[in-house]
Every structure is written in structure tokens, then in C-alpha cells.
Amino acid sequence: MASSPALGSxxxxxxxxxRWERWLRLVQGIQWLPRFLLAALVVAIVVxxxxxxxxxxxxxxxxxxxxxxxxxxxxxxxxxxxxxPRSLLESARHFDRALDLRERTTxxxxxxxxxxxxxxELRQRQIEDAxxxxxxxxxxxxxxxxxxxxxxxxxxxxxxxxxxxxxxxxPQSSAVAEDEAAAAALAEAAATVREITRDVAVDPxxxxxxxxxxxxxxxxxxxxxxxxxxxxxxxxxxxxxxxSALRSESQVMSQQAQxxxxxxxxxxxxxxELPTVEQEQQEQSLSDLLAQMGVQAGQFGEAxxxxxxxxxxxxxxxxxxxxxxxxxxxxxxxxxxxxGESGQMEQQLGEAEQEAQSSEANQQSAQQSAQQxxxxADQAQQSGQQLNQESGQQQSSQQGQQQSxxxxxxxxxxxxxxxxxxxxxxxxxxxxPGREGQQQSSxxxxxxxxxxxxxxxxxxxxxxxxxxxxxxxxxxxATGSSxxxxxxxxxxxxxxxxxxxxxxxxxxxxRGESLFETIYAPTRLGxxxxxxxxxxxxxxxxxxxxxxxxxxxxxxxxxxxxxxVYGDYADAANRALESDYxxxxxxxxxxxxxxxLEPGR
Numbered sequence: 001m002a003s004s005p006a007l008g009s010x011x012x013x014x015x016x017x018x019r020w021e022r023w024l025r026l027v028q029g030i031q032w033l034p035r036f037l038l039a040a041l042v043v044a045i046v047v048x049x050x051x052x053x054x055x056x057x058x059x060x061x062x063x064x065x066x067x068x069x070x071x072x073x074x075x076x077x078x079x080x081x082x083x084x085p086r087s088l089l090e091s092a093r094h095f096d097r098a099l100d101l102r103e104r105t106t107x108x109x110x111x112x113x114x115x116x117x118x119x120x121e122l123r124q125r126q127i128e129d130a131x132x133x134x135x136x137x138x139x140x141x142x143x144x145x146x147x148x149x150x151x152x153x154x155x156x157x158x159x160x161x162x163x164x165x166x167x168x169x170x171p172q173s174s175a176v177a178e179d180e181a182a183a184a185a186l187a188e189a190a191a192t193v194r195e196i197t198r199d200v201a202v203d204p205x206x207x208x209x210x211x212x213x214x215x216x217x218x219x220x221x222x223x224x225x226x227x228x229x230x231x232x233x234x235x236x237x238x239x240x241x242x243x244s245a246l247r248s249e250s251q252v253m254s255q256q257a258q259x260x261x262x263x264x265x266x267x268x269x270x271x272x273e274l275p276t277v278e279q280e281q282q283e284q285s286l287s288d289l290l291a292q293m294g295v296q297a298g299q300f301g302e303a304x305x306x307x308x309x310x311x312x313x314x315x316x317x318x319x320x321x322x323x324x325x326x327x328x329x330x331x332x333x334x335x336x337x338x339x340g341e342s343g344q345m346e347q348q349l350g351e352a353e354q355e356a357q358s359s360e361a362n363q364q365s366a367q368q369s370a371q372q373x374x375x376x377a378d379q380a381q382q383s384g385q386q387l388n389q390e391s392g393q394q395q396s397s398q399q400g401q402q403q404s405x406x407x408x409x410x411x412x413x414x415x416x417x418x419x420x421x422x423x424x425x426x427x428x429x430x431x432x433p434g435r436e437g438q439q440q441s442s443x444x445x446x447x448x449x450x451x452x453x454x455x456x457x458x459x460x461x462x463x464x465x466x467x468x469x470x471x472x473x474x475x476x477x478a479t480g481s482s483x484x485x486x487x488x489x490x491x492x493x494x495x496x497x498x499x500x501x502x503x504x505x506x507x508x509x510x511r512g513e514s515l516f517e518t519i520y521a522p523t524r525l526g527x528x529x530x531x532x533x534x535x536x537x538x539x540x541x542x543x544x545x546x547x548x549x550x551x552x553x554x555x556x557x558x559x560x561x562x563x564x565v566y567g568d569y570a571d572a573a574n575r576a577l578e579s580d581y582x583x584x585x586x587x588x589x590x591x592x593x594x595x596x597l598e599p600g601r
Contacts, residue, residue, distance in 0.1 A: 009127045010112045016134045017088060017105065020095045023139050029081050034151035036077045040069035041158040048165040055175040059166040066162070099137045104130040181390045186235055189383035190225040193218055193242060196376040205362075205369035210249065217245040232387055239384035240583050246377035253370035260363040263322025264356070267315035267330070274311050276304060286315070287356040294349040297337065309334040319359075326355040388589065563599035570594050 044066040051057045057065065092105040108130035110116045111123045118126075197218045200211060224230060224238035268286040271277065276296055277289065284292070293308065300308060312334035316327040329352035336345035573594050576582050582590055 005124070006112060006127070009108075009131060012131055013105065013108055013112070013127070013134065014088065016131075017091050017095065017109075020099075020137075020139050021086070021091050024094075024143060025082050027143055027145050029078050030145060031148060032077055032081065033074070034148065034155045036073040037070055037155050038151070038158065039073050040066055041155065041162060043069050045158060045162050045165065048162060051176070052165065052170050052172060055172045055179055058173060058176050058180075059170065062162075062166060095137075095139070099139065099142050101130075101133055101137065104133050178390065182232060182387065185383070185387040185390045186225060186230070186232075189235060189239055189380075189387055190222060192379050192383045193222045193225060193239070196242070196246070196379065197222065199372065199376060203369050203372070205253065205365045214245060214249060218242055232390075236384050236388050236589070237583065237586060239380050239387070240586060243377045243380040243384065244583070246373050246380060250370045250373035250377060253366050253373065257363055257366040257370055260322040260359065260366070263319050264359060264363065266318035267322075267326075267356075270311050270314040270318060274307060276300075276308075285356075285360060286319075287353050287360060290349055290353040290356055294346055294353065297345055297349065300337075305337050305340065309337045312337065322363075323355065323359045326352060326359055329355050562597075566597065566599055570598075 044062060047057060047065055048059075048062050051062065089106060089109060092109055093103075095101065096103050096105050104126075107116065108127045111118065111126055197215065200206065200214050200218065203211070206214070221238040221242040225235055227234075264286050268284070268289055271286070271289040271293065272282055272284075274293075277292075281289070281292060297305075297308070312330045316330035316334065319330065320327040329348060333345060333348040333352055336348055573590055577587050577590065
């Protein structure tokens with residue numbers, strides 16, 4: 001009976017301490033909330049700054065990172081606050097100090113737990129006193145729920161800074177978008193190759209050797225596509241290899257299927273010419289015609305058996321290339337038909353019918369497999385074109401920047417060269433329209449040959465060593481290469497006039513003259529190196545040898561405008577494209593590259 005009041009007092013006191021503990025943890029959670037947000041905002045700002053210095057994340061992705069970090073920090077922080085273990089006595093001591101209870105709650109719990117020994121009357125009074133003060137205590141007044149303005153001000157300030165970083169145009173956004181598009185195209189290409197590999201693995205029309213070769217090629221291409229640091233060029237080359245292998249095998253299977261179909265059709269046509277074949281049976285296949293002949297063979301007369309035997313021999317000759325076994329069955333059936341052995345003839349016609357059905361099924365399967373393989377090759381080609389398109393924008397922008405920088409540096413080098421040699425600057429003399437074949441003396445050509453200040457024909461004639469007699473040489477470009485009109489289909493087309501432009505040309509928009517970038521081509525100074533032997537005559541005079549200082553060798557340049565040597569490189573690329581040196585899938589890339597470099601574009 002004495003333990004029942006003590007048990008009730010213990011439960012009441014524990015419940016009261018538990019309510020205080022929950023309020024305290026709620027206050028701590030709300031106070032720490034802005035600090036969790038501050039941590040997430042700091043990390044997001046660092047990510048945004050890095051994304052503006054190098055291609056990394058887009059603004060919407062940074063927002064997702066911020067939300068994810070904020071949720072993560074809040075969950076971890078709130079979990080640490082609410083799940084932090086604290087004993088009942090530790091909580092009682094804390095609230096005795098916070099609520100000014102003068103150790104009443106702690107003493108009551110120790111009395112109830114038997115840590116303090118006293119008589120029953122004193123223990124009961126002490127517990128009742130602790131419960132009275134505990135129920136009168138107001139933790140909301142001693143531990144108020146307050147929002148720290150300073151913490152929330154920092155949160156607002158960092159949020160504004162992050163918004164500015166996200167709203168201002170990011171120079172890396174285009175690069176990030178292009179990288180993501182290229183990555184998506186690469187993943188799609190890998191999925192396409194994976195699907196093609198599964199189709200090839202279960203294709204019943206392929207023999208083991210062919211399937212093994214195709215699987216090896218597709219596996220190699222897939223390994224390249226799944227590499228983490230694969231470049232678009234490597235991925236495009238891998239897809240081109242897979243496409244070439246699939247298309248080549250598709251052509252082989254299609255040719256075999258067509259040859260088999262032609263043989264079976266020729267054999268069926270030989271049987272259709274029999275008088276016993278009715279008009280409605282003219283469209284039947286070889287197997288159906290053999291089945292019909294097997295039914296009618298017992299009713300043939302002497303002349304009909306002879307005609308049927310000749311037709312079977314003709315059909316056997318036609319089917320020899322498509323199915324030798326079928327041809328053998330047809331010959332045996334023709335022989336039995338000539339000998340009049342009806343039982344053996346029906347059996348052999350039945351076997352020939354089954355063999356013809358098998359051949360027809362194999363031919364259809366091969367045709368379907370060739371068509372499916374052609375479609376797979378088209379899928380690989382489309383994936384490669386999409387990958388090339390996604391990566392081509394970034395490459396073209398980089399090439400355009402490099403060409404612009406190269407043209408500026410080439411213009412500066414030409415101006416410096418002309419200043420050193422005493423030649424006039426391009427802006428000092430404007431080209432007069434209608435003056436073609438303008439003549440220059442040898443001294444002027446020596447000083448201004450690298451500048452190309454004269455008209456196109458004079459500049460081209462000087463760079464090639466053409467006599468200055470005004471004669472035109474048809475079919476030759478500025479570099480002595482073949483004419484653009486002689487190029488084969490698919491080659492790099494060179495404009496007939498663009499390939500003969502000099503270092504400067506008049507702009508159609510009236511903005512004056514533009515300079516072509518100069519490139520290093522030492523053989524252009526004297527044409528082919530070693531083409532002419534120079535012999536120095538010995539000095540046979542009796543003049544005494546004089547010693548003295550001589551002038552320094554003149555400083556020259558081995559650079560010429562690139563439009564004068566563009567034809568040589570384009571011809572070399574054309575020869576490579578005509579041969580098997582350049583893979584089939586990369587020929588468009590090479591052709592587009594040289595077309596973009598063509599002078600005048």
C-alpha cells in the first residue's frame with residue numbers, strides 16, 4: 001500500500017521532466033535552423049563561384065544542390081538535437097538551474113530511486129513539495145522561443161549573394177550545356193550499341209564465326225563509349241567502326257539472300273513452264289510446285305514424265321548455287337521420274353520439297369537479318385552524327401577563335417615584315433578594279449613578293465615563278481595543284497578563284513582589304529627543295545684576298561599566306577579520302593574541316 005503513492009509521484013515527476021525536455025529541444029532546433037541554412041548557402045555559393053570560373057553546374061542545378069544540402073543539414077542537425085541521449089537526472093539538474101527550483105526535482109528523483117535514505121514522512125513531504133513547484137514552473141518564460149535576428153540576417157545576405165551569382169549571365173553556361181548534351185548523346189550512343197549487340201547475339205541467320213567477329217567489334221566500340229574520359233572524336237570513331245562492320249555484313253548477307261532468292265526463283269520458273277501447271281499456280285513457290293508435282297507424278301504419261309524430268313534437271317541447275325543439297329535432291333527425283341520408279345520418285349520429291357521449304361525459310365531469315373543489320377548500322381550512324389553535332393558547336397567556336405587569333409597575328413607579322421623590307425603597307429595602296437595581270441619588276445617582286453600587294457594573277461605568278469608576260473595557265477591553282485573542276489565526287493571542292501587569291505583581297509562589303517594568315521612553308525620560297533643544283537665557279541683571278549667586315553645576311557621569313565598553300569593540303573586530303581587511309585565515318589569530318597578553311601569563306 002505504501003508503494004502505490006510513491007509510484008504515482010514518480011510517474012508524475014518523470015512526465016513533467018519529459019515535457020520540459022521536449023520544449024528545450026524544440027527551442028534549440030529553432031535556434032540552430034538558420035545556422036544549418038547558413039552552412040548550405042556557403043557551400044552553394046562556393047559551387048556557384050567555381051561554376052563561373054570553369055564549366056561545372058548550371059544555375060538550376062545549383063539551386064537543386066542548395067535544396068539538397070539544406071535538407072541534409074537540417075535532417076542531420078535536428079536528428080542530433082532530438083536524438084541526443086540525456087539521462088533523467090541530467091535533465092532534472094539542468095531544469096532545476098534553469099527554472100530556479102533549488103534542486104527540488106533532483107532530490108525528489110534521488111529519493112524515489114533510493115539514492116537518499118530518509119524516513120517515509122520526510123520523503124513524502126519532499127516529493128510533494130517538488131511536484132508542487134514543478135507543476136507551477138513555466139519553462140516558456142525561463143526558456144523563451146526566440147529568433148536570432150543576426151543569424152537570419154546572415155541567411156538573407158547570403159541568399160541575396162547567391163541569387164546575384166545565379167541571375168547574372170554565366171560565361172560557362174554554354175560550355176556546361178554543350179558538355180551535358182554531349183554526355184547525353186554519348187550515353188544514348190552506348191545504349192544503342194548495347195541494344196545492337198543483343199540483337200546480333202540472338203540473330204539466327206549468322207554463323208558462329210561471323211557472330212564472333214561482329215560481337216568483338218561491337219564490344220570494342222562499347223568499351224570505348226563507356227570510358228569515363230572518352231573524347232567525342234574517339235566515340236565517333238568507335239561508332240564508325242561499328243557502323244562499318246554492320247553495314248559490310250549487311251551487304252554480304254543481302255547479296256547472299258538475293259543470290260539464293262534468284263536461284264530458287266529460277267528453279268521455280270523451270271517448273272512453272274510444265275504443261276501440267278495451271279494458270280493459278282504460276283505464283284506458287286518452289287516448295288509448293290514440288291508438292292503439287294508429287295501429287296500428280298503418278299498420273300504422268302511417258303511424254304509428261306520426260307518433260308517433268310527435264311524441268312527438274314533445269315531446276316537443279318538453277319538451284320545449284322543457292323542450295324547444292326536441294327539441287328542433288330532434284331536430280332535424283334528427275335532420274336527416278338525417267339526410270340518410272342513411282343515410289344522412290346514420290347519420296348525424293350518429298351525430300352526436295354522439305355529442302356526447298358528450308359531454303360526459302362533461310363532466304364527470308366537472311367533477308368530480314370540483313371535488313372535489321374542495315375537498320376542497326378543506320379542507328380549507329382545517327383548516334384555518331386548526333387554526337388558529332390553536339391560536340392561540333394564547341395569545336396567550331398574554338399576553331400573560329402583560333403583562326404581569328406591566327407589572322408590577327410598573321411596580319412601583324414606581315415606588317416612588320418613589310419616595314420623591315422621597306423614595302424608599302426596594304427592600306428597605303430588600294431587595288432584598282434579591272435587591272436589584271438599587273439606587271440612588277442624583279443626588284444619590286446623581291447621586296448613585295450611576300451605581301452601580295454598586286455592583283456591576283458601577278459601575285460600568283462610571282463609565288464610560283466611564272467614569267468611576267470601576262471600569260472594565263474588554265475587548270476592550275478595558286479599552288480600548282482590540280483583544278484577544282486577535276487576533283488572527284490565527295491572531295492574537298494576548291495573554288496577556282498578562291499584558290500588563287502593573294503595575301504590581300506578586296507572585301508565585297510567595302511571594308512577594304514583583309515589579310516590571310518601566314519603559315520610556315522619554306523619550300524614555297526624556291527619551290528621544291530633540291531630541284532635545282534647551284535654550282536659556284538671558282539675564282540681564277542689574280543686579285544689578292546682582302547679581309548674586312550661584310551654586311552650581315554638579310555633577315556627573311558619562310559611564311560606565306562595560307563591561301564597560296566591551301567590547295568596543296570586540300571589535294572593531299574583528297575587523295576587520302578579517295579584511299580582507305582581515312583575511315584568512312586571520319587571522311588565527313590575531314591571534308592568539313594578543309595571546307596571551313598577554304599579561302600574566302
